[in-house]
Structure formats: structure tokens, C-alpha cells
Amino acid sequence: MKIHEYQAKEMFSTYGIPVEQSIVCRSVEDAVKAYSRIDSQKVIVKAQVHTGGRGKAGGVKLANDEIELRRHAAAILGMDIKGFRVDRILVGQAVNIAKEYYVSYVIDRRSKSAILMLSKEGGMDIEQVAKETPEKIHKFAIDPLVGVPDYLAREAAFKLFDDVNQVRKAAVIIQKLYKLFVETDASLAEINPLVLTQEEEIIAIDAKMTFDDNALFRHPKIAALNEPTEEEKKELFAKSKGFSYVHLGGEIGCMVNGAGLAMATMDIIKLYGGNPANFLDIGGSSSPTKVIEAMKLLLSDKNVRVVLINIFGGITRCDDVAKGLLEAFDQIKSDVPVVIRLTGTNEKEGRALLKDTDLHVAKTMSKATRIAVELAEQHQI
Amino acid sequence: MSILIDKSTKLIVQGITGRDGGFHTSKMKEYGTNVVGGTSPGKAGEFVDDVPVFNTVRDAVNKTGADTSVIFVPAPFAKDAMMEAADSGIKLIVCITEGVPTLDVVEAHSFIKSKGASLIGPNCPGLMSPGKSLVGIMPSMVFMEGRTGVISRSGTLTYEVVYNLTENGIGQSTAIGVGGDPVVGLYYIELLKMFENDPETDSIVLIGEIGGDAEEQAAEYIKNHITKPVVAFIAGQQAPPGKQMGHAGAIISSGSGTAAEKIAAFEAVGVPVAKEPKEIPQLLLSRK
Numbered sequence: 001m002k003i004h005e006y007q008a009k010e011m012f013s014t015y016g017i018p019v020e021q022s023i024v025c026r027s028v029e030d031a032v033k034a035y036s037r038i039d040s041q042k043v044i045v046k047a048q049v050h051t052g053g054r055g056k057a058g059g060v061k062l063a064n065d066e067i068e069l070r071r072h073a074a075a076i077l078g079m080d081i082k083g084f085r086v087d088r089i090l091v092g093q094a095v096n097i098a099k100e101y102y103v104s105y106v107i108d109r110r111s112k113s114a115i116l117m118l119s120k121e122g123g124m125d126i127e128q129v130a131k132e133t134p135e136k137i138h139k140f141a142i143d144p145l146v147g148v149p150d151y152l153a154r155e156a157a158f159k160l161f162d163d164v165n166q167v168r169k170a171a172v173i174i175q176k177l178y179k180l181f182v183e184t185d186a187s188l189a190e191i192n193p194l195v196l197t198q199e200e201e202i203i204a205i206d207a208k209m210t211f212d213d214n215a216l217f218r219h220p221k222i223a224a225l226n227e228p229t230e231e232e233k234k235e236l237f238a239k240s241k242g243f244s245y246v247h248l249g250g251e252i253g254c255m256v257n258g259a260g261l262a263m264a265t266m267d268i269i270k271l272y273g274g275n276p277a278n279f280l281d282i283g284g285s286s287s288p289t290k291v292i293e294a295m296k297l298l299l300s301d302k303n304v305r306v307v308l309i310n311i312f313g314g315i316t317r318c319d320d321v322a323k324g325l326l327e328a329f330d331q332i333k334s335d336v337p338v339v340i341r342l343t344g345t346n347e348k349e350g351r352a353l354l355k356d357t358d359l360h361v362a363k364t365m366s367k368a369t370r371i372a373v374e375l376a377e378q379h380q381i
Numbered sequence: 382m383s384i385l386i387d388k389s390t391k392l393i394v395q396g397i398t399g400r401d402g403g404f405h406t407s408k409m410k411e412y413g414t415n416v417v418g419g420t421s422p423g424k425a426g427e428f429v430d431d432v433p434v435f436n437t438v439r440d441a442v443n444k445t446g447a448d449t450s451v452i453f454v455p456a457p458f459a460k461d462a463m464m465e466a467a468d469s470g471i472k473l474i475v476c477i478t479e480g481v482p483t484l485d486v487v488e489a490h491s492f493i494k495s496k497g498a499s500l501i502g503p504n505c506p507g508l509m510s511p512g513k514s515l516v517g518i519m520p521s522m523v524f525m526e527g528r529t530g531v532i533s534r535s536g537t538l539t540y541e542v543v544y545n546l547t548e549n550g551i552g553q554s555t556a557i558g559v560g561g562d563p564v565v566g567l568y569y570i571e572l573l574k575m576f577e578n579d580p581e582t583d584s585i586v587l588i589g590e591i592g593g594d595a596e597e598q599a600a601e602y603i604k605n606h607i608t609k610p611v612v613a614f615i616a617g618q619q620a621p622p623g624k625q626m627g628h629a630g631a632i633i634s635s636g637s638g639t640a641a642e643k644i645a646a647f648e649a650v651g652v653p654v655a656k657e658p659k660e661i662p663q664l665l666l667s668r669k
Contacts, residue, residue, distance in 0.1 A: 107483055109593045109630070112490050112564045144488040145495075185482050187563075213625075215482035217457065244627040248619065259561060259627025260535020260590055263616035267640075268657050270619050279620070281627040312537040312544070314506070314520040315401075343544065344520050365541065366659050 001211045003225045004048040006090045008207035015180045017173055017191075018203040022092030024048065031073035034091040035066060042094035045072040049084040050227070052125075057081045062094055084229075095205060100193035101160050102126055103174065105181040107188075108141065114181065116140040116148070116174065118159050122193035148178045161196075169202045170194070184222060185215030234297075241293045243282045250275025251305040251376050253298035253336075255291075257282050257316045265310045268365065274373035277304045282316075291324025292331060299334050305379040306337050308372040310365055313344025320346075322353035329357075337375045341368035383510035383555040384530070384575040384582070385473060385501075386449065390514045393447040393471075394419040395438065395454055395462045397429045401477075402453035405518050406430055409451075412515040417445035438469040451507060451516050452476040459503055460485035467496040474566075475516050476502035486564045493566070500566025504628070506536035506558040519556065527552015529665065530576035532569060533588035534561055534628070538616060542588055542658045549662035554582040561628030563592070569599035577607050584610045584665055587652075589643055591617035592631045596643040604650040610668035613647045614655045615640045 006024040013019055023034035035043060047059030054060050059081050063069035069091070079086045100122030108115040118138045121129045130137055138159040142148060153171035161167045173194065181189040190208040197203065216223040228236055231247055238245035244259065248266070252274045256262035259281045266276040278301065282294050298307055311321050321342065339360040342350045354361055360375070362368035392409070396402040397419025407430045410416050418433050418441040425436040435441040438450065450466040452459060452475065459478040466474045467489075474493060481503045493500045501508060507517010512526035523540055525547040533539040539558050546553065554576075559568055569587060576582045585607070589596040596615065603611055618640040620626050622633040633639050644654045653668070655661045 107487070107563055109563050109595065110598070113487050114484070144484070144491050182484060185484055187483060212483045214456065214480045215484070218482075244625075246621070246624045246626060248621065256537075258535060258537025259631060260533070260538030260588070260616050261541055263590060263620060263626050263631065264538050264541070264614075264658065266619040267616060271656055276619055279624075279626050312540045314537060314540055315518055344523065344540065364659070366657060 001213055001216065001222070001226050002050045003209055003211070003222070004050070004088070005046065005207055006048055006088070007225055008209040009204070011180060011184065011209065012204055012207050015176045017176050017180070018201065019207065020093045020095050020203055020205055022090050024088055024090050025073070026088055028070055028073045028077065031069060031089060031091050032066060035069050038091065038093050040093040041065070043069060044092050044094050045069065045076055046090045046092070047076050047079060047081060047086040048088040048090055049081050049086055051082045051084050054081060059086065095195060095203065096198040097195045098198045099196045101195070102129075102192050103177065103194050104188065104190035104192070105142075105178055105186070106190075111141040113144060114142045114178070116142060116156055116178070118156055120160055122195070126192060142178065147182070148175050150175075166196065166200070166202065173202065173204070184209070185212045185219060186210060187212045238280070238297060242290055243280060243294060245297060246279040247301070248276050248278050249303065250277045251303050252372050253277045253280075253301060253304035253307045255280050255282055255294050255298060255307065255309045257311050261310065261312055265308065265365065265369070268369045269308070269373065272369050272373045274369075274376050277301055288320060288324030288327050291321055292328040295325070295328040295332060299332060299336060304336060306339065306372045306375045308368060309338065309340040310368060311340070311342050311344070313342070313347060313350075317345045318342040318347045318350030319353060322350040325359070326353065326357070337379070339368050339372045339375065341365055383513055384572070384579050385508060385555060385557070386510050386514040386516050388415075388513045390449050390516065391415050391417045391445060391447045392449045392451060392516055393417060393438065393441045393445065394432070395450055395452045395466065397421055397432065397434055397453075398424050398427065399453055403429050405453065406432055408518075408521070409515050412521045414514045414516065417447050438465045438471065442469045442471065447471065449473040449516060450475065452478060452503075454478060456480040456482070460489045463489040463500065464492050467493040467498045472498050474498060474500050475505070475507050476500065477505060477507060477517055478502070479504045481562070483562065483564050486562065490564065490566060501557065502560040502565055504562045505560035505565065506539065508555060508557040509553075510555045511553050517558070519558070523547055524556065525552040528554050528581055528583040530554050530572075530579070530582040530585045531556035531588070532572045532576075532585065533558050534590050534630070535588060535616065538588060538658070542586060542614065542661055545658050545662055546586070546665075549666075551662055551665060554579060561630050563630040569595055570602045573599065573602060573607055577609060582609065584612070584668065586661060586665065587611055587613045589613060589615045590628070590631050591615075591620050591626065591633050591640050591643075592628070592638045594638065597646040600646040600650045600652060603652055610665065611652045612655060612661055612664045612668065613652050614658060614661060615643045
């Protein structure tokens with residue numbers, strides 16, 4: 001889950017990581033008021049959206065006086081950045097940057113730990129730096145049972161600074177950021193850039209935090225900051241029903257048990273010349289109610305011309321799925337043809353239940369997919 | 382032989398009195414797994430399908446000599462369960478639980494390693510050595526004893542692949558679902574090494590999916606260290622970037638972790654990649 005820069009900066013402040021003075025605003029008038037409260041003539045106006053590349057899109061501007069501030073605030077509020085509408089801006093003190101650095105913590109699959117990443121190439125797209133000049137990025141794997149001791153924070157800070165006073169200041173920030181990362185169950189805590197000002201202060205002038213969805217249950221305050229997009233709302237609704245859903249836009253709706261099999265089903269639809277409408281994993285145990293909800297979700301997509309159900313019964317029992325489908329069709333009236341593949345636990349019972357229905361029943365994944373693709377072609381609008 | 386589990390495996394079930402724990406205890410016993418005990422704090426003295434329940438893993442290990450544990454406790458308690466198993470002398474810990482916070486796994490994994498034990502999962506279907514032992518939730522009827530090792534990040538997709546193998550007369554030595562989360566225990570490289578050293582495994586099927594770069598690392602490892610034929614399958618070619626496809630670990634981030642990159646990595650080292658699970662048996666037979 002993502003949060004906005006201003007929310008991440010509030011967390012930074014709480015943990016004692018220095019940030020510039022800034023105020024979040026929802027209107028030009030708010031911005032003018034904020035400007036009068038900030039102890040600086042020059043301010044930066046930044047769009048608050050859940051995407052990168054704000055600067056390039058014109059969502060970050062420097063204002064030297066109130067007239068410029070009004071102009072920038074008016075231009076940025078309401079702006080569309082990569083499909084996100086800007087409804088908030090952050091008005092912050094402009095600092096005199098001497099140098100920019102990069103500092104982050106992220107989960108590393110390979111070392112199975114959090115890693116600290118630092119670079120003197122701050123303010124840049126770090127993925128590009130990693131690709132083109134990987135030697136400019138320094139990495140430290142963090143032992144979760146030890147955390148970031150003083151010596152390690154110092155060693156890391158020396159990768160960025162030569163002056164020992166600056167190293168001491170940066171080391172403290174490095175330790176505090178780790179504390180924040182761990183205590184909030186983040187999957188990313190990033191300062192890009194961390195700046196050295198001309199006044200020799202070290203402060204975070206941008207802040208990015210992403211959180212582990214699996215850990216939100218123990219962070220209700222963070223969970224409350226979630227602002228899902230329309231598409232994500234549908235995904236969250238699906239999640240509340242116990243399955244995962246991703247919209248793809250094709251014409252063959254899929255319902256599958258298990259994420260890997262669901263991905264493979266999408267791929268095979270494409271391989272056979274069709275287009276998957278979605279990814280839908282109904283999960284391990286599938287009660288009839290779950291199947292009904294899944295069916296409703298699929299049919300709410302008006303592009304769907306065929307539904308393909310691929311069930312490999314392990315924990316999921318094929319007869320449960322069949323019962324769910326029969327109930328679903330009692331409740332939902334639809335002309336959309338349904339192809340179903342049932343293999344595994346109680347497959348015979350499941351197939352027997354569907355014998356006298358209009359459903360197309362197939363024994364293998366390939367056969368079912370082929371039928372679905374053919375039906376989709378026949379039902380071209 | 383087989384890897385990790387066989388007829389001598391002595392298993393305990395953590396969370397045996399729960400719905401899933403109880404159900405799968407019976408299934409594993411039915412298959413012939415030696416389930417020697419289970420744990421559930423406060424329920425010592427009870428039995429689940431004739432299996433004795435203990436309050437702590439240490440009690441269970443002391444009384445039964447268990448060496449392997451399978452975990453069915455809810456996600457908020459999974460870290461503690463994994464650590465308890467390692468601290469009590471369990472050598473192989475298999476965590477089925479889905480939705481465990483990543484940092485919990487990081488911490489538990491580090492602790493397990495310090496105790497000299499191994500972890501499989503979390504968010505995995507477990508593992509199975511057909512004809513010998515089943516630890517986890519795999520549907521035993523699709524498996525067949527044989528000489529092909531299977532390693533996968535997924536559950537039902539593993540069954541699909543195994544089903545295709547069995548239908549074509551190709552049995553399995555051991556099949557392992559390593560788990561779909563970003564951070565899990567034993568992974569491709571450790572398991573490839575075990576299969577390479579197992580005299581009763583002749584070939585290996587590797588089932589990968591989008592997210593991370595473990596498949597690319599596996600391809601590199603195969604090139605340098607594996608002499609047995611390997612066939613791969615990668616799920617998620619149609620997955621859009623930035624979207625998590627069910628598994629917490631299945632996400633293409635900043636254009637990396639795509640199926641195309643993984644397929645190219647395998648093909649570059651001479652590992653054929655099946656276009657659909659149905660193709661895997663032919664590819665295996667052609668490589669033997």
C-alpha cells in the first residue's frame with residue numbers, strides 16, 4: 001500500500017528524521033495561507049499523487065513570491081499525472097541544496113532480509129542508476145535480529161560523506177529510518193533526495209513509503225490512509241470476499257483456484273488466440289457463496305463474452321464449485337456461455353452435478369481454453 | 382530416495398486442533414505420513430484423529446522424536462510458530478500459512494538459519510515424496526512414484542503440472558512448493574542442488590512465475606552445476622506491470638521480473654521452457 005509524500009514526511013518527523021517545513025493544501029487559498037506561515041520567501045509546490053515522475057509532468061514548481069505561488073497552485077491542483085488527478089499539493093520551504101543523496105530500505109528477496117541502499121547519485125531515478133552504474137549504489141544487508149548498530153550506520157554514512165560531522169548526522173538518520181521501516185512493516189522507505197544544504201544541514205526533501213499489505217492488520221492507522229483508485233476498489237472488494245482480482249480488459253472472464261494456475265490460464269488463453277478479461281483467484285477453499293460472488297464479479301464486466309472456470313481440486317472440492325455454480329445460475333440470469341474444467345478432489349461428483357446444464361464441461365485445461373476461445377470468437381459483437 | 386522427506390520422516394502438526402490442521406492431519410495420515418504429534422497451547426492430552434496433542438513443540442519433540450513440522454496457525458502467529466519449531470530442535474519447518482507479514486518471515490528465517498534448521502514456505506502447499514511421505518496440503522491422487530523432481534512457486538499449478546506428468550507415465554521423486562511470497566525459505570538453488578545429488582532423481586521440472594529474479598539465478602546455477610535435464614514453465618506472461626497477481630511475490634516492479642526475461646534466461650542456458658503445462662512431459666522425454 002502506498003501513501004503520499006506529506007504523510008510519509010509526517011512519519012519521518014515523528015521518528016526524528018529532519019524534513020523541511022511544509023503544509024499540505026487542498027486549494028489555492030489554503031496554499032496562500034500556508035505560504036504566510038512558512039518562514040521562507042521561496043517555496044516548492046508539489047503535487048501529491050501515488051505515482052513517480054511528478055517533476056517531469058510539471059507537478060513540482062518553485063515559487064518566489066505569492067503571485068507565483070497562486071499560479072503554480074492553480075495549475076497543479078486538478079492536473080492529471082499518469083491518470084491520477086491531483087487534489088492535494090504540498091507547499092514547503094525551498095532549501096539551498098549543496099548536494100543530493102539517495103537512502104532507502106527495501107526487502108531483498110535474495111538475502112531474505114531488509115537491505116540499506118545508498119548512493120551519491122541522489123535526486124535521480126535510482127533504477128536507472130542501478131542499471132547503468134551499479135557501482136554507484138552501496139548495499140548493506142541488515143540482520144533482523146541485530147538491526148542497524150552504530151558502526152554499521154557510520155560505515156554506510158561514510159559512503160556518502162567525508163566530513164565526520166556530516167557522517168554523524170547521516171548515521172542517525174540511517175538508524176531512525178530503519179526503526180520506522182521495521183515498526184511500520186514497510187516494504188520500502190526511501191529518501192530521494194536526502195540533501196546537504198548550503199547551511200550544512202542534512203534533511204529529507206522527499207519521502208516515499210510503501211507498506212506490506214499482509215501486515216496492515218496490525219497497523220490500523222496506516223491502513224486508514226489507503227486511497228484506492230477505482231480499479232483498486234474492485235480489487236479490494238474482491239479481496240474482502242476472499243479472492244484476488246486484477247482487471248485486464250479482454251473478453252474471456254476467468255475464474256481459477258490458485259494464483260499460479262490463474263496466471264497460467266491467462267497465458268494459455270492468449271496462446272490460443274483469445275484475450276483474458278481478468279485474473280481471478282478464488283483461493284483455496286471455495287464455498288458455493290464464494291463462487292456466486294466471483295461469478296457476479298466476472299459478469300459485471302461488460303466486455304466478458306465467455307466465462308472460463310478452471311478448477312484443480314486440492315483443498316478445493318470440485319463438487320463444492322459445481323454446487324456454487326448451480327446456485328449462482330439460479331440467482332444470476334445471463335446469456336454468457338460458461339466453460340468449466342474440473343479435475344482433482346471429487347471431480348466425478350462435480351461433473352455429475354453439471355451434467356444436465358448448459359455449461360460446457362471439459363476435462364483438461366487445454367480443451368476448456370480452446371472451447372472458450374472458440375466461443376468468444378462466435379460471440380463477437 | 383527422495384529429498385527432504387521420506388518414510389523415516391517424523392512429523393508434528395502445529396495448529397493441529399484448527400479446521401485446516403485437523404483436516405490435513407487426517408489426509409497426511411491416510412497417505413502414510415508418520416504424523417507423531419501436534420501442538421495447540423492448552424490442549425495437551427487431547428487427540429486429533431488418534432494423534433496426541435501437546436502444549437509446546439518442545440514437549441512434542443521430547444516425547445516423539447519429531448524432526449519435521451508443518452504449520453497451519455493463522456498468519457499473525459506464524460512467526461512465533463516457526464521460531465518455536467526451530468528452537469525445539471525441528472530440522473525441517475514447513476509453513477503453509479498464507480498472508481504472513483514479510484518482516485516476520487525475515488526474522489523467523491534468520492532465527493531458523495541460526496539454529497541450523499531449514500524452512501519451506503510460508504504460503505506454500507508443502508511437499509511430497511510419492512509413495513513415502515506427504516507434508517502439507519497437496520492432493521495425493523494426482524501424484525505417482527518416480528524419478529522426476531518438481532520445484533514450484535505455486536500450489537494448484539504444481540498439481541496441474543504433476544497431473545500432466547502422471548498422465549504421461551512420468552512419476553515424481555519429490556515435489557516441492559516453495560511458496561508464493563517475496564521472502565520464503567528454501568528456493569530453487571538449494572533444491573536444485575539436492576535433486577542433483579539425489580541418486581533417485583533423473584530429471585527436474587522447475588515451475589516459476591513473474592516477480593523477483595530467482596528464475597534468472599536458477600538458470601545461471603543450472604548452467605554451472607546441474608547435469609540432469611531440466612524443463613521449465615513460467616506463469617504470468619499476460620500479467621500487467623505493477624499489479625500483484627494473487628501471490629504477494631508475483632509482481633512485475635519497474636519493468637523487472639517479467640516472464641519474458643525469465644524465459645529468455647532459461648533458454649539461454651539450454652533449458653527448454655514449455656508454452657503450456659501439457660507440453661512439459663514431451664519436453665522431458667525428449668531430453669532424456
